[in-house]
Amino acid sequence: MSENEYKDITLRTVMEVLEQTAFVFPEPADMIDGVSFDDLKFIMVTLGFTGDKQGRVKMILATDFCAELAANLLGEELDETLPEENNYDSAKEMLNIISGQLLTRIFGDEALFSLSAPDVEPIASEKLFSLIDSADYALCMVDEYPVITMFALEEARSNEHQSIGS
């Protein structure tokens, strides 16, 4: 499978899961189209997988989008008074569902994996830009919010990270 095919599957999976579970309608995007990161704070959700292959799936989301995600998932009105941490559970669950779907689509129904509990951390702009400069990612926009997803396989023995398709 080529690098582009991995990226296409990742993008399609993210968009479909967001549509089906959170009832938002993402659009594929490209950084060269001038995506704005201004005035947004971001978190990075990371999930590791082991089994027939091992690696990580990372998703970078705006904290404001996490609040919308939580409200949509729960079918409730957006409550901006809730602490941000309350919304992170929704982002973690979203990545969990995306990762499950992604692994089956890439490696087939027979492949067996164990998924770790997703971790959430705030991510500063410098680290965000450094990450997207150094790794392959799938990007889509939900309204003004960028959603960046990275899928990376790791070598089981050496523990070295390997970019998708490489």
Place this chain on the structure above:
Amino acid sequence: MPYNVLIVDDSKTIRSIIIKTLKLTKLDIGEIYEAANGKEGLECIQNHRVHVILSDLNMPVMSGLEMVSTMAEDGILNDIPVIVVSTDGSTRRIEELKRKGVREYIRKPFTPEGIGEAIDRVLGVKHE
């Protein structure tokens, strides 16, 4: 007859979504109990009458599979059917779960129809 349902999932979000989903089905739902892991789930069925359990697999403290194994050892798995609700789509995993006594498997993301039909099947509910 209303059916009491136990939801076992470490994600409060998913528990809330399942509760909302249950209310969208045609099922006559009685009490809905919540547990954050298999251990809490086992404690709940000791203290309450539960007709069906909807459980995640990967949870801290005690996984869904460990909970199912304990229920099988205690001889209560036939009385209280367990439906696994998980992100895992592996056919090998699903076969393993069925061998362990899990009655139905629902993959996330799920729909009210999927949840309703799975509960109908394990409880033998027939709608008019």
